[in-house]
Amino acid sequence: MxxxxxxxxxxxxxxxxxxxxxxxxxxxxxxxxxxxxxxxxxxxxxxxxxxxxxxxxxxxxxxxxxxxxxxxxxxxxxxxxxxxxxxxxxxxxxxxxxxxxxxxxxxxxxxxxxxxxxxxxxxxxxxxxxxxxxxxxxxxxxxxxxxxxxxxxxxxxxxxxxxxxxxxxxxxxxxxPTICVRPGKPNKAASGFFSNIIREPLSGHEAVLPVAEDVRHWFAxxxxxxxxxxxxxxxxxxxxxxxxxxxLPGLSCTVSDEIASLRRIGGEAVVARIRREPDPTIGRIVAGWPTNFNARRAAELGFVAETRFEEIIEAHIEDELGGRFVS
Amino acid sequence: MxxxxxxxxxxxxxxxxxxxxxxxxxxxxxxxxxxxxxxxxxxxxxxxxxxxxxxxxxxxxxxxxxxxxxxxxxxxxxxxxxxxxxxxxxxxxxxxxxxxxxxxxxxxxxxxxxxxxxxxxxxxxxxxxxxxxxxxxxxxxxxxxxxxxxxxxxxxxxxxxxxxxxxxxxxxxxxxPTICVRPGKPNKAASGFFSNIIREPLSGHEAVLPVAEDVRHWFAxxxxxxxxxxxxxxxxxxxxxxxxxxxLPGLSCTVSDEIASLRRIGGEAVVARIRREPDPTIGRIVAGWPTNFNARRAAELGFVAETRFEEIIEAHIEDELGGRFVS
CATH class of the missing domain: 3.40.50.720 (NAD(P)-binding Rossmann-like Domain)
Structure with missing residues (x-):
């Protein structure tokens, strides 16, 4: 083939x-x-x-x-x-x-x-x-x-x-769904921060959160x-x-859920690397995005996604960080 | 302007x-x-x-x-x-x-x-x-x-x-919606027969009906x-x-409703000019078309359509036939 x-x-x-x-x-x-x-x-x-x-x-x-x-x-x-x-x-x-x-x-x-x-x-x-x-x-x-x-x-x-x-x-x-945790450097996607606030703190770096914590989104x-x-x-x-x-199926959760999952896996010191810096342009774009789906048809066709945000973080640590992060 | x-x-x-x-x-x-x-x-x-x-x-x-x-x-x-x-x-x-x-x-x-x-x-x-x-x-x-x-x-x-x-x-x-009764000659639209079966008989001509009478459609x-x-x-x-x-708003009715309205306005001799000649290609195309809408938003915005098929036929007779038809 x-x-x-x-x-x-x-x-x-x-x-x-x-x-x-x-x-x-x-x-x-x-x-x-x-x-x-x-x-x-x-x-x-x-x-x-x-x-x-x-x-x-x-x-x-x-x-x-x-x-x-x-x-x-x-x-x-x-x-x-x-x-x-x-x-x-x-x-x-x-x-x-x-x-x-x-x-x-x-x-x-x-x-x-x-x-x-x-x-x-x-x-x-x-x-x-x-x-x-x-x-x-x-x-x-x-x-x-x-x-x-x-x-x-x-x-x-x-x-x-x-x-x-x-x-x-x-x-x-x-x-x-929005791919998270996206590895590597940030690209120009307005959705980048959803990954940045997980990936960067786990690598010891600061990350900017440009929206409110109650923003909900759809991830895989x-x-x-x-x-x-x-x-x-x-x-x-x-x-x-x-x-x-x-x-496709995905996982619906808020930025707050993301941060709570990161705290459970990485601890307070990792979470402390997230810096709030509201960006109205990104906020406006993200406010127009979907937050949750009933992806019935995809499920019937056999597509499967994560069901907890911890799984998403753990996949990142295993696949990208060799199983280790900067605590 | x-x-x-x-x-x-x-x-x-x-x-x-x-x-x-x-x-x-x-x-x-x-x-x-x-x-x-x-x-x-x-x-x-x-x-x-x-x-x-x-x-x-x-x-x-x-x-x-x-x-x-x-x-x-x-x-x-x-x-x-x-x-x-x-x-x-x-x-x-x-x-x-x-x-x-x-x-x-x-x-x-x-x-x-x-x-x-x-x-x-x-x-x-x-x-x-x-x-x-x-x-x-x-x-x-x-x-x-x-x-x-x-x-x-x-x-x-x-x-x-x-x-x-x-x-x-x-x-x-x-x-x-599908425009009916479309005046003039038939064009290449697959929906043409919806108009042909009204327009041609009212002008004394035969018209071909290529689909079953229970076909429902959406008209203005x-x-x-x-x-x-x-x-x-x-x-x-x-x-x-x-x-x-x-x-937009429209009127949902069947071919049978069209014919009944034509009969009420034109009589049996007019309706007798409709000839059944099934065309599977047209039937297949039409079977994929919508039949009825809840056009709530258009109604709120002030768009108004006919509510009875007789109104549609009467508009045709007034606007295209100078108020007369071939009985």
Missing amino acids: HVLILGAAGMVGQKLTTALIADGGLGDQALTRLSLVDVVEPPAPAAFSGAVDRVAADLSLPGTAEQVVASRPDVIFHLAAIVSGEAEADFDKGYRINLDGTRFLFDAIRLVGDGYRPRIVFTSSIAVFGAPFPDLIPDEYFTTPLTSYGTQKAIGELLLSDYTRRGFFDGVAIRL SPRAAVSFLKHAATLDSDRIGPRRAIS | HVLILGAAGMVGQKLTTALIADGGLGDQALTRLSLVDVVEPPAPAAFSGAVDRVAADLSLPGTAEQVVASRPDVIFHLAAIVSGEAEADFDKGYRINLDGTRFLFDAIRLVGDGYRPRIVFTSSIAVFGAPFPDLIPDEYFTTPLTSYGTQKAIGELLLSDYTRRGFFDGVAIRL SPRAAVSFLKHAATLDSDRIGPRRAIS
């Missing part, structure tokens, strides 16, 4: 690469070839006996998508996107990469024709929803995004569903994100049906 | 033009200039003391949108689209006209900059919804279209909401459509709020 990962240099892309190689395949198919594509050349993966291509390419430039799909991968993970904060700050770039890039990809596959019909897993986001919300957002809830990023993801979902219905490919769009760990992607890649297409966008 | 109508040569565009001239304005603003644009030159309107431009232009060609908005109309009615059947039959043309054309228009307005911020009324459609449905579709129901046309309209709504939120213009998208007259457009153009922007797409 040939797997293509677009956005392979990103955090989730790298973790997915590592997991696929460790698993040796996807479902019951052996992994024989990996194509890793991003705007910067993705890092070389760990030992893998199959073929690996690593390509620096910008999907939003005409012609790139055609080159990328010419090798006819069986499964395409489309993770490539610029994040919410950047898409809001740079209108043109956001639409160019998140909308045009996605459409170029979908059209390149369509225009191969000749029966080529790969599974595409497209990472959408809970940012397709915009406040006000019911307490639990049901699967049938409408998408009224309050950011350009959310708009671009919602459009990607619509295109994916129509192209799938037309038989151009076999797509599934998964609405990831990087581990869960990788499991979602793999599961989405192997789901039976008929079971998904014509509605190809799926709100 | 300068009003631009895109799609001015179409049935609704022509009726809107006539109504605006008869009214002499929109809301409390006098109409001083009308720009009528379509892929064919729109017909000259009835006596109007202000300036009229009639332009044949294809909005889906780069550069056209910039020319069209250069005169800075205060209100833009964006009715231009190819219909559902044609968008389904010609994938590329559908996306080019219904998606690219709309995006070119929105971007042309955005790139004027300098505070130009017209009201845009975009005609969306109930085709943004796809079966299965609840008995009454609520305002918060998700858009999972089962046609490329519905997909393109749903994407137009998302773009319009985001561009409005960004302050590039002041948009409102109205999801029209051309008169109601014009009233919706005018009302949408003058709605207070703050009252609409950030969710700019509105499901």
